[in-house]
Amino acid sequence: MQTGPELHALFAVILLQCLPNEPVNLWNRHKHQIxxxxxxxxxxxxxxxxxxxxxxxxxxxxxxSIST
Structure with missing residues (x-):
């Protein structure tokens, strides 16, 4: 099962739709897994x-590229 593209898309949705307060911190915490x-x-x-x-x-x- 390939989950990488799905995880990238999910993270993009979180950034675009949920508008987290600290997106850089969210990225830094999860970039290794993403x-x-x-x-x-x-x-x-x-x-x-x-x-x-x-x-x-x-x-x-x-x-x-997902978000545009």
Whole structure:
């Protein structure tokens, strides 16, 4: 079962519809779980050793693309 895209979509819905008071803190608390599947996608995209920052940046990029 692939849950990564569903988790990204759920987090986007929470941000857009629930308007949490501290979205950055929410992101910082849960970014590891939200982005845990993205290392694989970056490897496939040609990044041999993606850093944590690259993984989290990609996660934010995906969230932004969901919300637009």
């Amino acid at each position: 982005c845990d599947d993205l290392h694989h996608y970056l490897l496939q995209g040609g990044i041999a050793q993606p850093s944590e920052d690259q993984i989290y940046d990609y996660g934010l990029f995906l969230l932004e």
